[in-house]
Amino acid sequence: MSPLRRMAAPVAALVVAFGTAVPAHAGERPAVTGLRAADLTEPLGIEDTTPPLTWRLRDGGQNVAQAAYQIQAATGPDEFKRPDLWDTGRVASAGQRVDYAGKALGSRTRVYWRVRVWTTPGGASGWSDPAWFETGLTSAKDWSGQWITHPDWRFKEKQPTPIVVKLPETTARYVRLNVTRLGLPLVENLPDQTWRLQLAELEVRDEAGTNLAANTTVTSSDTGNQVNHKWLPRYLTDGTETTNQELAGWSSSAYTSDDVSAKPITLTIDLKSAKAFDQVLLFPRTDVPAAGDKVPYAPVDYSVSTADDVGGPFTTRQTVTGQEPPGSPVPEAMPIFAKDFALPSGIRSARLYVGGADVYEAGLNGRKVGDAVLEPGNTDVTDQVPYATYDVTRLLRRGDNSISVRLGNGTANVISTADRYRKFSGTQSDPELIAQLEVTLADGSVRRVVSGTDWRTTLGGTTFSNWYGGEDFDARREPQAWDSPGAKRQDWQQATAVTAPGGALAGRIEEPVRVQETLQGAQIGSGDGYQVFDLGRNIAGWPELTITAPAGTTVRMYPSESLQNGRAYQLTSNVGAPIWDQYTTRTDAAETWHPHFSYHAVRYVEVRGLPAGATVSVRGLALRADNPSAGSFSSSNDLIDGIHTLIRRAIENNMQSILTDCPSREKLGWLEQDHLVFGGLAANYDMAAQLRKVVRDMAEAQTDTGLIPSTVPDYTVLAGAYRDDPNWGGAFVVVPWDLYLTYGDADTMRAYYPAMQKYASYLEARAVNGLTDYSLGDWITPDRTFPRFVSGTYGYWRVLDTMSKIAGALGEKDEAAAYRAKADAGAKALSDKYYDPNTGTFAGGGQGAEAIALDMGAVPADQRQRLLDHLVGSVTAAGYHLQLGEISLPSAFRVLPDDVIYKIATQTESPSYGYQVVHGNTTLGEGWDGGSGQSQDHFMLGSIDSWFTGRLAGLQQAPRLGRLPQAAHRPCRRR
Numbered sequence: 001m002s003p004l005r006r007m008a009a010p011v012a013a014l015v016v017a018f019g020t021a022v023p024a025h026a027g028e029r030p031a032v033t034g035l036r037a038a039d040l041t042e043p044l045g046i047e048d049t050t051p052p053l054t055w056r057l058r059d060g061g062q063n064v065a066q067a068a069y070q071i072q073a074a075t076g077p078d079e080f081k082r083p084d085l086w087d088t089g090r091v092a093s094a095g096q097r098v099d100y101a102g103k104a105l106g107s108r109t110r111v112y113w114r115v116r117v118w119t120t121p122g123g124a125s126g127w128s129d130p131a132w133f134e135t136g137l138t139s140a141k142d143w144s145g146q147w148i149t150h151p152d153w154r155f156k157e158k159q160p161t162p163i164v165v166k167l168p169e170t171t172a173r174y175v176r177l178n179v180t181r182l183g184l185p186l187v188e189n190l191p192d193q194t195w196r197l198q199l200a201e202l203e204v205r206d207e208a209g210t211n212l213a214a215n216t217t218v219t220s221s222d223t224g225n226q227v228n229h230k231w232l233p234r235y236l237t238d239g240t241e242t243t244n245q246e247l248a249g250w251s252s253s254a255y256t257s258d259d260v261s262a263k264p265i266t267l268t269i270d271l272k273s274a275k276a277f278d279q280v281l282l283f284p285r286t287d288v289p290a291a292g293d294k295v296p297y298a299p300v301d302y303s304v305s306t307a308d309d310v311g312g313p314f315t316t317r318q319t320v321t322g323q324e325p326p327g328s329p330v331p332e333a334m335p336i337f338a339k340d341f342a343l344p345s346g347i348r349s350a351r352l353y354v355g356g357a358d359v360y361e362a363g364l365n366g367r368k369v370g371d372a373v374l375e376p377g378n379t380d381v382t383d384q385v386p387y388a389t390y391d392v393t394r395l396l397r398r399g400d401n402s403i404s405v406r407l408g409n410g411t412a413n414v415i416s417t418a419d420r421y422r423k424f425s426g427t428q429s430d431p432e433l434i435a436q437l438e439v440t441l442a443d444g445s446v447r448r449v450v451s452g453t454d455w456r457t458t459l460g461g462t463t464f465s466n467w468y469g470g471e472d473f474d475a476r477r478e479p480q481a482w483d484s485p486g487a488k489r490q491d492w493q494q495a496t497a498v499t500a501p502g503g504a505l506a507g508r509i510e511e512p513v514r515v516q517e518t519l520q521g522a523q524i525g526s527g528d529g530y531q532v533f534d535l536g537r538n539i540a541g542w543p544e545l546t547i548t549a550p551a552g553t554t555v556r557m558y559p560s561e562s563l564q565n566g567r568a569y570q571l572t573s574n575v576g577a578p579i580w581d582q583y584t585t586r587t588d589a590a591e592t593w594h595p596h597f598s599y600h601a602v603r604y605v606e607v608r609g610l611p612a613g614a615t616v617s618v619r620g621l622a623l624r625a626d627n628p629s630a631g632s633f634s635s636s637n638d639l640i641d642g643i644h645t646l647i648r649r650a651i652e653n654n655m656q657s658i659l660t661d662c663p664s665r666e667k668l669g670w671l672e673q674d675h676l677v678f679g680g681l682a683a684n685y686d687m688a689a690q691l692r693k694v695v696r697d698m699a700e701a702q703t704d705t706g707l708i709p710s711t712v713p714d715y716t717v718l719a720g721a722y723r724d725d726p727n728w729g730g731a732f733v734v735v736p737w738d739l740y741l742t743y744g745d746a747d748t749m750r751a752y753y754p755a756m757q758k759y760a761s762y763l764e765a766r767a768v769n770g771l772t773d774y775s776l777g778d779w780i781t782p783d784r785t786f787p788r789f790v791s792g793t794y795g796y797w798r799v800l801d802t803m804s805k806i807a808g809a810l811g812e813k814d815e816a817a818a819y820r821a822k823a824d825a826g827a828k829a830l831s832d833k834y835y836d837p838n839t840g841t842f843a844g845g846g847q848g849a850e851a852i853a854l855d856m857g858a859v860p861a862d863q864r865q866r867l868l869d870h871l872v873g874s875v876t877a878a879g880y881h882l883q884l885g886e887i888s889l890p891s892a893f894r895v896l897p898d899d900v901i902y903k904i905a906t907q908t909e910s911p912s913y914g915y916q917v918v919h920g921n922t923t924l925g926e927g928w929d930g931g932s933g934q935s936q937d938h939f940m941l942g943s944i945d946s947w948f949t950g951r952l953a954g955l956q957q958a959p960r961l962g963r964l965p966q967a968a969h970r971p972c973r974r975r
Contacts, residue, residue, distance in 0.1 A: 360376070365402055535603050794856055
C-alpha cells in the first residue's frame with residue numbers, strides 16, 4: 001500500500017469536538033442532548049446570572065439541521081408545565097448557544113431548564129432531559145465570613161531579626177567574624193544531619209546606625225560555599241537582609257558536626273578605610289525553620305575581631321558563646337483550622353463556599369469536601385480570588401458537626417528556599433481562607449457558619465509546602481481526629497482576622513482539577529536505603545507512598561521524568577532540582593500518604609531513607625482539569641498514533657487550573673501555545689470554559705500601557721521579550737476568535753474587544769512601517785539565521801488580521817477595514833524587506849521564515865507558488881525534517897502539501913516527532929529530540945495534531961461563523 005493510500009485510511013472520532021450530529025437511521029426523531037450552562041455541565045456556584053445555554057443534536061438522520069428551538073426554565077423540575085422563569089416559545093434559529101434571558105436571578109438560585117428543537121427536514125424533537133445551573137454568591141454583600149489565618153502565619157508582615165553583637169567603640173579597616181560552633185542543623189540528605197554557617201547579610205554599624213559594610217568586599221576562609229550559585233560572599237553586603245529571595249546570602253560548606261573549633265570559619269570584611277563603629281549585625285536565614293521553630297545554621301560560639309591590615313594582627317573585640325538562634329519568620333508547619341457547630345433536624349440543603357489565597361482542603365465531620373483538588377486554582381490573587389461552591393447536604397447531620405480546613409502554600413506564597421527548587425519566589429499573600437456554610441432547614445430558615453476569630457487553629461503535620469520544591473509531612477505532629485466534632489482543641493489558638501488578598505472573590509468558571517487515574521508503580525531498581533519505581537508513563541500529579549517502617553521513620557520521594565544510571569534524574573533544565581516530598585511515619589503499621597498542596601511531573605519515583613526491613617509501594621495519581629474529552633483519533637499507522645498519544649498526554653498534563661507550559665520546572669501560563677496549538681487542544685478536550693478563564697486572566701494582567709504579559713496569571717514578572725512578545729500576548733486576540741469559531745462564543749470577544757483594541761494600539765506604537773523585531777524569534781528553532789523581524793511582525797500581523805475579523809463579526813465595518821489595511825501593509829512591508837525575486841526565497845531561505853511568509857501572505861501573489869516550491873524543496877533536501885520552531889510550525893502545517901506533511905510525520909530520526917516515539921517518550925518533549933536534559937512534557941510543538949484531526953482524518957470546522965453545529969469533511973489529497 002502506498003503512503004498516500006495508508007494516509008487516507010484512518011478515521012477519527014471527532015464529532016463531539018465539532019458539535020456535529022451523529023448520523024442515525026432515517027425517520028428517527030432528533031434528540032437534544034449535552035445541555036450545558038456557561039460551558040459547564042450542571043455548574044454549581046456560578047456568578048454569571050445570564051449564562052450561555054448550549055446543547056447538541058443526536059439522531060434524526062443525515063443532513064438534518066436545526067431550524068428552531070424552544071427553551072423553558074423553572075425553579076423546579078415540576079414547574080415546566082407553566083415555567084415560572086422563562087419560556088422562549090418557538091424561535092427560528094440554527095443557533096445552539098443562547099444566553100439565559102428569563103427572570104432576573106440573584107444569589108443561591110437553582111434554575112432547571114430544558115430544550116426542544118425543530119429540524120429541516122423533520123419536525124419537532126421531544127423535550128430534552130432537564131438540566132440545571134445554580135448561582136453562587138454574586139455580590140460582595142452576600143459574604144459574612146472573615147478572611148482568617150494562623151497568628152504565626154502573617155509572614156508577609158515579618159521583618160528579619162538580626163543577631164546584634166555590641167562592641168566597644170572601635171576604629172579599624174578590617175572586621176572578622178570567627179565561628180567555632182555551628183547552630184541548629186538540617187537534614188539535607190537523608191538520614192544524616194548537616195551543619196553549615198549561613199547568613200543573609202553582615203552589617204557593621206556606627207553610632208548613628210549607618211551600615212559601613214554596604215557593598216564592601218567579604219573574604220571567607222571556607223571556599224566550598226557556592227551552593228546553587230545563590231550563596232556567595234558578595235551577597236553578604238548587597239543590602240538584602242533576608243534569604244527569602246533569589247540571591248540568598250553566604251553559605252559555608254557542609255559539616256558533619258557542629259564543632260568547627262579545630263578550623264574556625266572566618267568571614268573578613270574590608271571597609272576600604274579605617275572607620276569607627278560599635279555594632280556588628282548578623283542576619284540569619286529567613287526562609288526555612290529548623291526544629292523548634294528556630295533559624296537553622298546560625299552561629300552559636302563566635303567572636304568578632306578587628307585589624308588595620310588584612311594580615312593582622314587581629315584584636316578580639318567581643319566573644320559570644322551559647323548564642324540562642326532567633327525564631328524563624330517561617331512557622332515550622334502549615335496551619336489547620338476547625339470549628340464545631342450544632343444543627344437541628346430537618347436539613348433540606350447545604351452549601352459550603354470556600355476561597356483561599358493559596359491551596360486549601362476543606363472537610364466536614366472528618367471527610368474531605370468534594371473531589372476537586374489543589375483548590376481554588378491559580379490566579380493572581382491581587383486581581384481575583386476564586387471561590388468554590390460545594391453541595392454538602394449529605395455530609396451534615398443533626399447534632400454536633402465540625403468544619404475543617406487545611407492550608408498550604410501555592411503560587412501566592414512561593415517562599416524562596418535555596419535548598420529546594422523554585423522557579424520564582426514572592427509573597428502576594430500569606431496563606432489565608434474565607435469560608436461560609438449555609439444550611440437551609442425544612443422550615444426554610446437558614447443557619448450560617450462563617451469563618452472568623454471564633455475558629456480554632458494550630459500548626460498541623462505539613463512542615464514544608466512549596467509549589468515547586470515539594471511538600472513534607474510529619475504524621476506525628478497531626479492531632480488525632482482533629483477534624484471531627486468534639487476534638488480536643490484546648491491548646492489551639494484563636495484564628496486571626498486579616499485583610500483580603502486584594503482581588504475580589506469570584507466564583508470558579510472552569511472545571512476543577514481532579515484525580516483522573518491511579519497508576520501502580522513497578523520497582524525497577526534498589527540499593528542501600530533506596531528503591532526506584534516506574535509508573536509506566538509521564539504524568540502530572542502526586543506520587544503516593546504506602547510504607548511499613550518503624551514509627552518516626554522519615555523517607556523522601558524524588559520525582560523525575562527520566563533516569564540516569566538507574567536513579568531519578570533531576571536537573572533544573574528538566575524537572576527542576578532538587579524536588580522531593582517527605583513523609584515521617586506515626587506508627588509501625590502501614591501508612592499511606594501523598595502531597596496535597598503541590599504536584600509534579602513524574603514518571604519515576606525514587607524513595608530514599610528506607611531502613612532495613614521496611615516495605616514500600618508507590619502509585620501515581622494523575623491530575624488534570626476535568627474538561628470533557630472532545631474526541632479521539634486512531635489510524636492504521638502506529639507511528640502516527642504514537643505521535644498523537646504523546647501530544648494528547650502532554651495536553652492533559654499541562655491542563656491544570658491554568659494551561660501550563662510544563663508540569664515540572666515552570667508551571668507557568670505561557671500564552672503562545674494556547675492559540676498556536678488551539679486545534680490540538682479543541683480536538684482533544686472541550687476547552688470552552690477553561691480558555692474563557694485564560695482570556696479573563698489576560699485581561700486582568702493587562703497593564704495600563706496595553707501590554708499583555710507572556711505568562712498569565714502574572715504572579716511573576718519576566719524581563720524584556722520574555723514578557724512582551726506579540727506571539728504570546730497575541731493570544732488575547734486570537735483565542736477569543738477561536739472560541740467564536742469553535743464554540744459559537746461571541747460574548748468573550750465582545751466583552752474584551754476594547755481591551756484588545758488597546759493591545760493592538762500598544763503593538764502599533766512599537767512598530768515602524770508595520771514591522772517590529774521585538775520578539776523571542778522562532779522559539780527553539782535550530783535555524784540561527786531566522787530574523788526576529790519575521791516572528792515579531794508575524795505576531796503583530798496576526799493580531800491585526802484577527803482584529804479585522806472580530807471587528808467584522810461585531811458589525812464594526814470601518815474598524816474592520818482599518819485593521820485589514822494595517823495587516824496588509826505589514827505583510828507587504830515584510831515581503832518588500834525579505835522576499836528575493838531573483839532566487840525565489842524569503843529571508844535567506846530558512847524553513848520557518850518561508851512558512852510564515854506563505855501563511856501571512858508576505859510574498860507577491862504571483863510568486864507564491866515559487867516560494868512554496870522552494871520551501872518544499874528545502875524540507876525534501878533535509879530528509880523531511882523540519883528546521884523551525886514553535887512560532888512557524890503551525891504555519892508550515894497550514895501551507896505544506898499533505899503528502900509532504902505525511903513524510904514529515906513518519907520520520908524517526910532527530911529532529912522529528914517519530915524520534916520521540918521510537919525512543920520511548922510517553923509525552924511530547926520540549927525540544928525536537930525530547931531528551932532527558934529538558935522537560936519531557938510540553939505541548940508547544942503539538943500543532944501537527946490539528947493536521948491529524950483536520951486533514952488526515954478529514955473533519956474540519958465549516959466556514960459558517962458562529963454556527964456551532966456545522967462541520968465539513970475534507971479528505972487528504974495528493975499534490
